[in-house]
Amino acid sequence: MLRFSALLLALLLPTMVNASSVRLKDLVEFDGVRGNDLVGYGLVVGLNGTGDGLRNSPFTEEMMVNILERLGVNVGGEEFRPKNVAAVLVTAAxxxxxxxxxxxxxxxxxxxxxxxxxxxxxxxxxxxAADGDVYVVAQGTVIAGGIAAEGEAARVVHGVPTAGIVPAGGRVEREVDFEFSQLSSLRMALRTPDFTTAEKIELAINSTLGRSVALMLDAGTVELDVDATGLRSAAHVLSRIENIVIEPERRARVVVDQRSGTIVMDENVRISRVAVAQGNLTLTIEEAPVVVQPNPFSEGETVVVPRTAAAIDEEPGIGLAEISPGTTLKDVISGLNALGVTPLDMIDILKSIKAAGALHAEFIVQ
Incomplete structure (x- = not known):
């Protein structure tokens, strides 16, 4: 428990001491500055007998026939069952x-x-891409992310050998039709919408450029008038403002992972005065059947007599303890640690405090 408390304090005290300042480029997405997802269907060849079984994957054979025919090889009517070819989906951004x-x-x-x-x-x-046009052509050696080995009666697999990457294997053949330099206005979308943060962005941009060019539209959008900045293009505007440092506002949150017992609290978490009692019940049931046999040379039969021992043990627990209202994260941690329970029990206590309306934060369970 002490180790958990020390780790939690070590992670969160620097945040309480120094307010976190973030660059504008790390807080928002700029309108038009985005990637595009691509997908294709192809073949991987040259495998060492680990490819598709063509009886189970007829589409692999059909595609292989189409490729060979485009290369001038007539395979019509032929039956071939190579094991070194696999059909794959190819994706890229x-x-x-x-x-x-x-x-x-x-x-x-x-x-x-x-x-x-x-x-x-x-x-x-x-x-x-989603519009059906071809933007990239991919080809190259596949670097798989695992390994597999097998013998006559056993097979072992480490990682995922049926997936891999081709580094720099796609060549761009078509550009996205978008003229960023012609934009007269630009919208910035906050990754975490917040009215206070959006207003801070508006004020910081106007202060940096020395004129009123940014306007907060809502909690997640700030619009920038590119023409009013007096700079040559939207690209020049972004190069001037993307490194502006801003202190974003955050909602109070408590995130818990029940599998590992991890608890992460935001510095804005507050707890009202509340009393907590916690204890554990242990139910033990033990079966010890006994075999009873008749005396020698006597009439009778062997029977099994059931015997069961059941007990309920109740641990003392922490009794009824008071958690004083916390004005800082350090006060909240100190109050919770005073209960002297394990992190997994702490998660249950936090749930109950939230249900009682005394935990003033968004509670997220993973």
């Missing part, structure tokens, strides 16, 4: 402002019954 010829990483995942993609090569695969 096209970064903002990607230009023709630049490269991106792609992720490859088997969709058939292939056992491993280790050592395979992804054949030229077009990747489409």
């Amino acid at each position: 096209l970064p903002a402002f990607s230009r023709t010829g630049s490269k991106v990483d792609v992720t490859v995942s088997a969709i058939g019954d292939a056992k491993s993609l280790l050592g395979g090569t992804l054949i030229m695969t077009p990747l489409n």
Whole structure:
């Protein structure tokens, strides 16, 4: 319990002493500055007998036939069952402002019954965006994220050998049609909407540029008039304001993980005066059947007589303890630690305090 208390204080006291200041670029998303998701369907070849079983994955055979025919190889009517080919889905994210010829990483995942993609090569695969157009073409050696080995009667797998990446395996063939420099206004979307934080952003931008160009529209949006800044383009405006340091406001939160017993509290968490009693019940049931046999050379039969021992043990617990109202996070931690319970019991106590209306914070259970 003492170790838990010391760790919690070590993590949170620096936050209480120094207010956290964050750059504007880490608080908002700029309108138009975003990536695009891509997806494609392709083949990985060169596997060491760990590819798809074509009887179970007929789509692999169909695609292989189409590729060979495009290369001038007529395989019509032929029956082939190679084990070194696997059908895969290929995904990638096209970064903002990607230009023709630049490269991106792609992720490859088997969709058939292939056992491993280790050592395979992804054949030229077009990747489409939501609009159906091809933006990237991917090809290259697959680096799988696991390993598999098997013998006659056993198989061992470590990691996920049926998925991998092709570093810089996608080449951009088409650019997103978007002229960022032509924007006359720009909207900034807060990652965590908050009216106070949005107002701080508005004031900080106007103060930095020396004129009223930013306007808070709501808790999650701040609009910037690019033309009114007097700078050459929207890109010049962002380069001037994206490193502005702002102290964001946060809602009070308590996040708990019941599996590991982890508790994380925000510095704004407050607890009203409340009394807490906590104890544990232990129920023990023990079966000890006894075999009873008749005397030698006598009439009778062997029977099993059940015997059960049941007991309920109640631990003393903490009795009824008072938690004084906390004005700071340190006061809250001190009051909770005074209960002298384990982190898992602390989670149950926090739930009950929240249900009683004495915990003034958003309670999140993971």
